[in-house]
Amino acid sequence: MTMRNEADDGLEGLFAEARTLRAQPSEALMARVLADALAEQPRPAAPVVAPPAMRAGLWSRAVSLFGGAGALAGMGTAALAGLLIGYVQPAGLVLLGDAVLGAPLETVELIPSVETLFAGE
Amino acid sequence: MPRDMQAEDVDSATDEALLARYAAGDPAAARALTLRLVPRAQGYAARLLGDGAEAEDIVQEAMLRLWRAAPGWRSGEAQVATWLYRVVTNLCTDRIRARRRRPTAALDEAPEVADGAGGAEAGLIEADRMAALQAALDALPERQRQAVVLRHIEGFGNPEIAEVMDIGVEAVESLTARGKRALAAILAGRRGELGYDDAE
Structure with missing residues (x-):
């Protein structure tokens, strides 16, 4: 037992001494490891840059000119309705024209003739 | 960045x-x-x-x-x-x-302990205490050497050693104990040179 304990004590002493004697790596090894580290290191992610805004096209400029897509859609609908009414000439509309004008209206002169303009002279 | x-x-x-x-x-x-x-x-x-x-x-x-x-x-x-x-x-x-x-x-290829024991003795002629310890460690079978170094020099606990060596904790305990006994046997005749008493 005594021999075993002394042997253990001796070994423990050697182990303790070995623990205090840390290896000192050569400067060359440290440099090689660090060079590897920097060579292998992932590059930091580049800051996210928003893609440049698309140049406003002709359509989008026209839309903004009329006050937005909603307003433009309303104008388009009104124009289409006017065209349709003029082409179809619904019966109710003809009766309304007769009542207001007192006679059937076949044609409308939107631009008076030049003779009419000078008739009073 | x-x-x-x-x-x-x-x-x-x-x-x-x-x-x-x-x-x-x-x-x-x-x-x-x-x-x-x-x-x-x-x-x-x-x-x-x-x-x-x-x-x-x-x-x-x-x-x-x-x-x-x-x-x-x-x-x-x-x-x-x-x-x-x-x-x-x-x-x-x-x-x-x-x-x-x-x-x-x-x-x-001969048994490592037997070869190493001789090497350890020869190495003691001019070696210091740490060289003697290294020679004795070199004489251990590989797995025992790993376990002893991890436990007694690197200071790891048995669960960590088990992880490093990819074995169970019980196997670590066995390897460490056998390795330490083998080291003591290798260094037995050199206690005086190593600085601890062998005069029992």
Whole structure:
């Protein structure tokens, strides 16, 4: 037992001494490891840059000119309705024209003739 | 761009935190990990191989694997130091096996303890205490040497050693105990030279 304990004590002493004697790596090894580290290191992610805004096209400029897509859609609908009414000439509309004008209206002169303009002279 | 670590951050950061900073591109973390891990790995590899130059090659390779593992490192899965020691252990094992395959290594095929015991005695003529310890460690079977060095010199606990060596805790206890007994036997006749009493 005594021999075993002394042997253990001796070994423990050697182990303790070995623990205090840390290896000192050569400067060359440290440099090689660090060079590897920097060579292998992932590059930091580049800051996210928003893609440049698309140049406003002709359509989008026209839309903004009329006050937005909603307003433009309303104008388009009104124009289409006017065209349709003029082409179809619904019966109710003809009766309304007769009542207001007192006679059937076949044609409308939107631009008076030049003779009419000078008739009073 | 990650913020580079300040000196106090580096000192207090865990290995895992430093590795995460390294993976994020912080060069200060690379330096800190190198300064922290390389001396330990170098000492361990030199103990296993008994050769400082070969140990340097092993450490550089093990650290290279660590750098490459950093981006995919999963937090909490393994301790960085334990992982590194495991890699060093495996690389040393490969290196020792390669030595044995060399033509000049025929003598190493004899039982290691018997050969090493003679080597240890011869080495004691001019060796200091640490050289004697190294010679005795060299004489141990490889797995016993790993277990003894990890337990008694590197200061790991048995569960960590089990992880490094990829074996169970009971096997670690057995290897450590047998390794220590074998060391004591190898050094038995040299207690006086080693500085402890053999006059019982």
